[in-house]
Structure formats: C-alpha cells, structure tokens
Amino acid sequence: MNQIRVAKFGGTSVANYQAMCNCAKIVTxxxxxxxxxxxxxxxxxxxxxxxxxxxxxxxNIEERMGKLAAIENSILDDLGRPEGITQEIExxxxxxxxxxxxxxxxxxxxxxxxxxxxxxxxxTKLFTEVLKAQGFNAKWFDVRTVMxxxxxxxxxxxxxxxxxxxxxxxxxxxxxxxxxxxxxxxGSNAIGQxxxxxxxxxxxxxxxxxxxxxxxxxxxxxTDVPGIYTTDPRLVKEAHVIPEITFSEAAEMxxxxxxxxxxxxxxxxxxxxxxxxxxxxxxxxxxxxxxRSQTTSKxxxxxxxxxxxxxxxxxxxxxxxxACGFLANIFSIFAKYGISVxxxxxxxxxxxxxxxxxxxxxxxxxxxxxxxxxELKSFCxxxxxxxxxxxxxxxxxMSQVSGTGAAVFxxxxxxxxxxxxxxxxxxxxxxxxxxxxxxxxxxxxxxKLLEDNPTIIQ
Numbered sequence: 001m002n003q004i005r006v007a008k009f010g011g012t013s014v015a016n017y018q019a020m021c022n023c024a025k026i027v028t029x030x031x032x033x034x035x036x037x038x039x040x041x042x043x044x045x046x047x048x049x050x051x052x053x054x055x056x057x058x059x060n061i062e063e064r065m066g067k068l069a070a071i072e073n074s075i076l077d078d079l080g081r082p083e084g085i086t087q088e089i090e091x092x093x094x095x096x097x098x099x100x101x102x103x104x105x106x107x108x109x110x111x112x113x114x115x116x117x118x119x120x121x122x123x124t125k126l127f128t129e130v131l132k133a134q135g136f137n138a139k140w141f142d143v144r145t146v147m148x149x150x151x152x153x154x155x156x157x158x159x160x161x162x163x164x165x166x167x168x169x170x171x172x173x174x175x176x177x178x179x180x181x182x183x184x185x186x187g188s189n190a191i192g193q194x195x196x197x198x199x200x201x202x203x204x205x206x207x208x209x210x211x212x213x214x215x216x217x218x219x220x221x222x223t224d225v226p227g228i229y230t231t232d233p234r235l236v237k238e239a240h241v242i243p244e245i246t247f248s249e250a251a252e253m254x255x256x257x258x259x260x261x262x263x264x265x266x267x268x269x270x271x272x273x274x275x276x277x278x279x280x281x282x283x284x285x286x287x288x289x290x291x292r293s294q295t296t297s298k299x300x301x302x303x304x305x306x307x308x309x310x311x312x313x314x315x316x317x318x319x320x321x322x323a324c325g326f327l328a329n330i331f332s333i334f335a336k337y338g339i340s341v342x343x344x345x346x347x348x349x350x351x352x353x354x355x356x357x358x359x360x361x362x363x364x365x366x367x368x369x370x371x372x373x374x375e376l377k378s379f380c381x382x383x384x385x386x387x388x389x390x391x392x393x394x395x396x397x398m399s400q401v402s403g404t405g406a407a408v409f410x411x412x413x414x415x416x417x418x419x420x421x422x423x424x425x426x427x428x429x430x431x432x433x434x435x436x437x438x439x440x441x442x443x444x445x446x447x448k449l450l451e452d453n454p455t456i457i458q
Contacts, residue, residue, distance in 0.1 A: 003217040008037040008206035012224040013281035014123050015042035017078030020130045026284050034175040037184045037206040040119025051100040052115035054107030061100045075126050085129045109153035113196045120183035128181045139178035146171050147187030149195045156195035167212035203262035211268035219276045226280040227289035228260050230303045236446045242289050249394050250291045252428045256392030257307030298396040301449040306442050307390040316350040317380035337372045343421040389438035393429045411448035415441050
C-alpha cells in the first residue's frame with residue numbers, strides 16, 4: 001500500500017455545501033489522502049448539546065430542531081436532494097428529536113454522548129455524498145467500530161491497543177480502494193455505547209487513526225486559519241504564521257491556549273513521529289504550519305498563548321509543615337474526578353494550582369463539582385480565585401538562557417502577576433494575570449519579544 005495521509009476538517013470547513021466542496025478539492029488533489037475525518041458542521045454540536053440537556057420543553061426542542069434541520073437541509077438542497085441521502089438525514093433528525101424529548105424524562109451522560117454524536121454522523125454522510133457526486137470512489141465508515149474507549153462519557157479515553165487492532169482489521173483494508181470518510185470526536189465503549197472524546201476531540205481522533213495506520217506519513221488539520229500563529233491575530237494584528245514548529249513547542253501552545261490544535265493531537269503523532277500540517281481549508285494555497293520532531297530554527301521566543309477563564313485554587317493547611325503525602329492526597333482527589341492540573345506552586349503551608357474553568361467535557365459542565373470541593377475541604381482550607389488568564393511564552397531553551405526572565409517581565413512592568421511557573425520545561429514560561437490585563441499583556445510581549453526587532457537574548 002502507498003503512503004497514506006489523514007485529512008481532518010473542522011466545523012467551519014464543513015459548514016455548508018460550498019465549504020464541503022472546497023474540502024473535497026483539497027482531499028482529491030492529493031492521491032495519498034485516503035482517510036478523511038470530519039467534525040460536525042459549524043453550530044451543530046452546540047445545538048445538540050442543548051437538545052441533550054433535558055432542560056428544554058417540547059416547544060424549545062422543536063425550535064432547536066428547526067435550526068438544526070435548516071443547516072442539514074441547506075446542504076441537501078445544494079446537493080439536489082438525492083433520495084437516498086435525504087431519507088437518511090431525515091431519519092437521523094427524527095431520531096434526535098425523539099431522544100431530546102426522552103432526555104426531558106430521563107437524562108444521563110450516556111444519552112448526551114449519543115445525541116451529540118449525530119452531528120459528526122450527519123456531516124460525514126453528507127460529505128461522502130459530495131465526493132460521490134463529483135465522481136470519486138468514497139465510502140462512509142462508522143468510526144465507532146474501531147475507536148474503542150473507556151466508559152467515561154463526555155471525555156472518554158481511547159484504548160490504544162484495541163483501537164490499533166480494530167483499525168488494521170476493519171479500516172486499513174478499505175484504504176486501497178476508497179476515500180474513506182469517518183467521524184472525529186466520537187467512539188464507543190466495550191458494549192457498543194456511543195462515547196465522545198471531549199470538545200475539540202476531532203483533531204485527537206484524526207491523530208489516533210493516523211497512528212493506527214501503519215503507513216501514515218502525514219496528518220493534516222484543516223481549519224479556518226492558515227496555520228499556527230505567533231499569537232491570536234484577533235488580539236495582535238502583527239501576529240504571523242509560523243512556518244514550522246517542533247512537537248514540543250506545539251504541545252505547549254495547544255495546552256496553554258492556542259486553539260488551532262487540540263492539546264492531545266500531538267501525542268499520537270509524537271509516538272509514531274508523524275508530521276502534522278495545519279492549514280486553511282478556505283485558502284489552501286496560503287501554506288500553513290508543519291509540526292515536526294525537529295526544525296531548522298529554534299528561537300528563544302517562538303509564540304505567546306492566552307488561555308482565559310482560569311481558576312486559581314489555593315489549598316492551605318498547617319499540617320503541611322514537615323508532612324509527607326499532602327500533595328499525594330490532593331492529586332488523588334483530582335485524579336478521582338478526572339481533572340488535569342496545569343500550574344502548581346507550593347509554600348510551607350499552602351499549595352496554589354490552576355485548572356480550566358469549564359474543563360473539556362462535551363457537556364461543558366464546570367470541573368469544580370460540589371463533591372470535589374467537599375473532599376478537599378475535609379483536610380484543608382480552600383480559596384477559589386476566578387477571573388484570571390494564563391499567559392504562556394513558548395520557545396526553546398528558555399530556562400537555560402540568561403536574561404530570559406528580565407526580558408519577559410521588563411516588557412510588562414505595569415501588569416500584576418498572580419503566579420509564575422518557570423523551569424519545569426525549557427519550552428515555556430507561564431504566569432497568571434487578571435483577566436482585564438490579559439490582552440494588554442499579550443500585545444506587549446508580542447511586540448517586545450516576537451516582532452521585527454525583538455529583544456535579543458544572548
């Protein structure tokens with residue numbers, strides 16, 4: 001078999017018929033692109049989350065269903081409403097309506113995942129039809145037959161060995177003869193229940209599938225921007241696309257706020273050393289960013305990322321003094337509730353740490369449940385600070401270069417910094433600021449460290 005490319009398209013890339021045609025042109029322009037992974041069309045997942053909540057009455061369900069049907073029917077209309085696919089989409093919409101009404105009576109996370117999964121199912125069926133209408137040999141594939149996960153609905157973890165075996169048995173043989181179109185974001189557990197990998201999980205799905213295909217030589221992430229920028233161009237007009245970046249730098253950027261890549265995307269690619277390309281489906285000729293194990297340039301400062309809506313938890317107890325196991329107790333509680341801690345600093349009697357306000361569950365629920373807080377309060381005082389933003393400078397050898405701290409903090413002398421983490425990685429310097437100072441902070445750092453005449457670190 002020839003080398004295989006996996007192409008993943010986000011929600012805005014498959015928002016309507018014309019957008020799907022643009023994606024089809026990208027796919028078919030490279031004969032190595034044999035596996036296509038899609039998100040739901042833009043706006044669909046949010047509607048499905050509302051429909052799955054159990055909080056809507058019948059009238060509101062019908063109103064949301066009208067909006068959902070309008071998105072899908074618009075694509076069908078432009079396709080010419082072929083009988084087969086039209087009947088399939090109408091059947092799926094009817095099933096969603098029935099399940100949403102059932103959610104009013106009996107709601108659980110498993111039902112939420114089942115309802116939310118319909119977005120990817122519909123977009124992939126429609127895109128397969130677009131390819132077929134253009135004369136290409138395309139085949140729709142249900143990713144749930146290979147993407148085995150655990151039972152954690154809303155943020156399921158893939159079972160890599162089972163996924164790999166399933167893909168080799170059921171998916172890989174199809175790639176010889178078809179352009180295979182499948183879903184991102186969704187999977188199934190051992191008894192066949194639909195699960196989701198968490199919001200943004202379509203990138204992760206594409207990388208996992210690429211890892212499972214023995215001869216995959218590139219994973220393409222097509223979105224609505226032409227690559228990974230030095231910072232968010234909506235905040236700083238001088239931001240520019242980075243032509244190439246290392247896996248380590250990209251992982252730091254994705255983790256600390258750059259939204260072009262899902263944070264987990266990098267890790268399957270790293271395990272197999274598969275290059276990842278990020279480009280714009282709206283303007284594929286504009287180039288993009290290659291993420292590789294090694295790059296020709298390794299600047300001290302590569303980019304600056306922003307993550308809003310951070311929580312700073314300060315846990316205080318005099319029992320910490322000279323005691324063993326205090327941190328172990330804290331992290332065992334976070335592990336129990338599936339929460340990832342980002343930054344952490346300690347003193348003799350307190351621990352401060354940061355977590356995302358909303359987490360990354362499909363249903364968007366806050367990670368700070370009452371049960372979790374009660375467990376923490378059973379052995380320490382808990383203070384919660386909100387309205388904070390995390391700033392992360394990304395680069396190379398930052399903790400080994402003299403003057404890094406001076407260059408950074410002299411750029412933002414007027415900013416009140418709440419917490420600093422530096423030295424654990426040579427690729428980042430992270431700190432918390434008040435949310436109302438975040439954009440000013442990003443602009444100053446970009447101007448002083450990343451633009452035409454940046455501060456030079458010897």
